Amino acid sequence: MSHAEPTPTTAPSATPGTGARPAGLIPRHDMAVIWVLLAAAFVAILNETTMNMAIPHLIDDLHITPLMAQWVTSAFMLTMAVVIPTTGFLLRRFTTRQMFLAALALFSGGTLMAALAIGFPMLLGARIVQASGTAIMMPLLMTTVMNLVPPASRGRMMGRVSIVISLAPAIGPTLAGVLLDHFTWRAIFVVVLPIALVAMAIGWRWLTNVGEQTHAPLDVLSVVLSAFGFGGLVFGLSQIGALAGGSGSALPMMIALGVGVVGLAVFLWRQVLLQRKDDALLDLRVFASRDFSLSMVQMFLLSVAFFGAITVLPLFLQKGLSLGTTEAGLVVLPGALAMGLLGPVIGRIYDARGTRILLIPGSILATAMLWLYTTLSTATPVWVVLIAQTLLSMGLALSFTPLFTASLASLTPKFYSYGSAVIGTVQQVAGAAGIAVMIAVFTVVVNANGGTEVPHAVAAGSRMTFVIAAVIATITIIGAFIIRKPEDNSEHADEEGAVPAMH
DSSP: OOOOOOEEOOOOOOOTTTSSOOTTOOOHHHHHHHHHHHHHHHHHHHHHHHTTTTHHHHHHHHTOOHHHHHHHHHHHHHHHHHHHHHHHHHHHHSOHHHHHHHHHHHHHHHHHHHHTOOSHHHHHHHHHHHHHHHHHHHHHHHHHHHHHSOGGGHHHHHHHHHIIIIIHHHHHHHHHHHHHHHSOTHHHHHHHHHHHHHHHHHHHHHOOOOSEEOOOOOOHHHHHHHHHHHHHHHHHHHHHHHHHTTSSOHHHHHHHHHHHHHHHHHHHHHHHHHGGGTOOSSOGGGGGSHHHHHHHHHHHHHHHHHHHHHHHHHHIIIIISOOOHHHHHHHHHHHHHHHHHHHHHHHHHHHHHOSHHHHHHHHHHHHHHHHHHTTOOTTSOHHHHHHHHHHHHHHHHHHHHHHHHHHHHTBOGGGHHHHHHHHHHHHHHHHHHHHHHHHHHHHHHHHHTTOTTSHHHHHHHHHHHHHHHHHHHHHHHHHHHHOOOBOSOGGGOOTTSBOOBOO
16 A cells, blocks of 8 residues: 655644744634644543433433343443544544534534434434544544644643543533423433534534545555454443443353454554554554653543542442432532642643642542542541542643643644544543453442442442452552653654653
């Protein structure tokens, strides 16, 4: 396969009258592009976690089993895991505007289908369409930020990106809880749809293209291998919880995990071959950067601990402390708001001081709160959980923003889209693994102690899952000391696309 030369599109504009942009200054038009992408990504990711609270309502309204209802969330994660690895190629093959409109069209279409769903199959299909659009948004946002924002301001802008990544999923259950207390589950989609349509209209009118496009051919075999590899892993992991609860079979899980491992191995091998001609679907040369590789390991461990813990915590609040749906959502809301508000501040600190001043206290704080969670019981006051969750969220905010920024800043512009795709893939696979392991352990312990109707059993299961999360988080303290901020000047990048680290 031949590879055509890159075709440049709109590049970051210089400051009028100077011929060059002052360090750190972001032109107004570029900021408008970023704000449109931030708003669209926020809406798309907000929808990822809203359906967790609606599962009991779906069971009653659609007359389905709990296992079937869980697929509303599992299918979303599965689709994300399949689509995100392809976005590195897609973002270089198609323009920013084309990808944005495609993502919002898919998301809006899926949202409308879900609001009008007349049965479970239609709702499940709608969630798959929604997820296809959502999977494009975050890599598109990160890649655009890296192309438009000068190095001196990247931490500040990635702080705003972290608002989307952390605040939107955390607010989702709270929003859903309020809506479900007053309306049917369809209201979740009815509220989101007009916001998505407005964002798409604004993007249609104002969004322009950034970065460079290529005409490299799409390797269909890589797409198929990616689907089997990442899809098989996420599907297999999603079956662990059902198996632990006695409602699943080990055979489908083992087959899925086996297909996933083999598919992923062949996929990675093919990418190594294709990247020699710059035709890879997911270029693995991003891992030539030491800081990128270390950041991905750190992000994987944090995501496993975070997603696993945040999935179990609402169960503890509702079944262990007997809180209502809205009350449980409000307990985690202050932490979500703290993550969002701290994002830009943390980004500015990163720009000025680098990674260690953030990562070290962040990893220690998050780890300490997870160890505190291992002491929760039915007698624990709600205010203790609220404060602990807020501090945990602050620790994660101190960690995720510098990780996003340092990992992508360690690459040259050619690899931004691939780096963004890797970040999204790592988060999805780590999230699926964390949720699968934590729910499986939670289910086994709870069932051994009397079931979910027994508060002490729920507390015991929660404590055990938090022990696992705390142990995993403890490892990240080591990584916090060795991940560094890359040089701001990418002109010194090596031939493989990595930027030397600061010492």
